[in-house]
Amino acid sequence: VAAGVAAFRAHEADLVVAIGGGSALDCGKTIALAAATDRPLWDFEITLAAPALDRPMVPILAVPTTAGTGSEVGRASVITDEEAARKVILLHPQMLPRLVMLDPELTIGLPATLTAWTGMDALAHNLEAYCIDAWHPMADGVAVEGMRLIHGSLVTATTDGRNLAARGTMLAAASMGATAFQKGLGAIHSLSHPIGAHCHAHHGLTNAVLMPYVLEFNRPAIEPKIVQVARCLGIGGGFEGFRDWVIDLRKALGIPHTVEALGVTAPMLDQLSEEAFRDPNTPDNPRPADTAALRRILAAALEGRLDGLSR
Structure with a gap:
């Protein structure tokens, strides 16, 4: 700068x-x-x-x-x-x-890994904005459509990088996510920021790794909304179906399942959770999250387990 x-x-x-x-x-x-x-x-x-x-x-x-x-x-x-x-x-x-200027031709040379990671960042923006407990029906509508576009185009844009239709759709979905998140973001981002600062991990990749763990933690507060968006995306199985779609999408894009792959280790959890609690996105998380709760999410993401996070 x-x-x-x-x-x-x-x-x-x-x-x-x-x-x-x-x-x-x-x-x-x-x-x-x-x-x-x-x-x-x-x-x-x-x-x-x-x-x-x-x-x-x-x-x-x-x-x-x-x-x-x-x-x-x-x-x-x-x-x-x-x-x-x-x-x-x-x-x-x-x-x-x-x-x-949104020109999909300018994204043609983007490697598959970066296409996947940035696309998951767009998904995180739309998803967290939609889940925030605030009344903003216009932002919610933008976020749902953004997720629908990502659902139909991210894998294609990643595996067939010269597909201009998929590339253009992802550009639109990314802009929609940032428009929707004027409503707010949550713990995916508040946890991602300190990990990125200390481990120098790509922000979109970090969001992608954390996504199912934060979804599961927030389940008591967001399940009805996730059931609704799953129906809009044509995903069966309600909350579990949507969460499993996120996990399957990560696998299809070659994204790791744990934060260990980002460089996070057990001795770092206390500092990361304290910094995440101070992040300005934490107060907007749909389910209140103190330092202990954020550490619990990080510990689960380090071990690769989802059981018990929603309790």
Whole structure:
């Protein structure tokens, strides 16, 4: 970000064009923010009231080359504070890009692994937004349709990377997920952030590994909604059917079943769960989750077991 701001000022730029995956888009958006303020970037953390800018923020053009984060339609960016080894969500309404270009041809060269991981990130966004216990029927409708598109296109986009229809559908689903999660996110993301910061694991992959464990933990609070979305997606078996679809989807995409594959070890669980509890997404989780509950989810994800999480 600092290098980008220096280049922005050296060229006296009047526009930021952010091209790439979620990290690149977030970096571009943050460069525009940093160029408009003399404050430390951490003053714009999502948990704080956004201070006034010192200068007008220049327009941002976003061109995603992955179908995952949906950062192109968001007002926030996720930046790693390297000194503190934590991921920080920065927020300012003017970071919302003025123009977005969704071109599936730009995603053609994306490797299958990254296609799968970013696609699971899009699923996590739609799923968690839908499950949040807040009344927002428009966001819920967007999230359900986003999940339906992913259900029909993610495996094809991963196994047949030149399929423009599947690639384009996934781009739409990713943007829909980020639109829906203005409603909120939950424990998948609050657990994923510290794992990513400490283990340098890809965010979408981390979300994918954690997904069934958080689903099972949240079951007492979300089962009726999951039964409903399973019906919309044509998945039989209610809650268990939807959860098993997530597990089967991970297998089809070559995604591991435990967080051990991400570099998580038992001695790390206390610190990761404490940091996850402080994550701004934790209060929105459908089922209240304190540090002990988050540690229980992590322990289950380390051992690869789902039994008992919903109790």
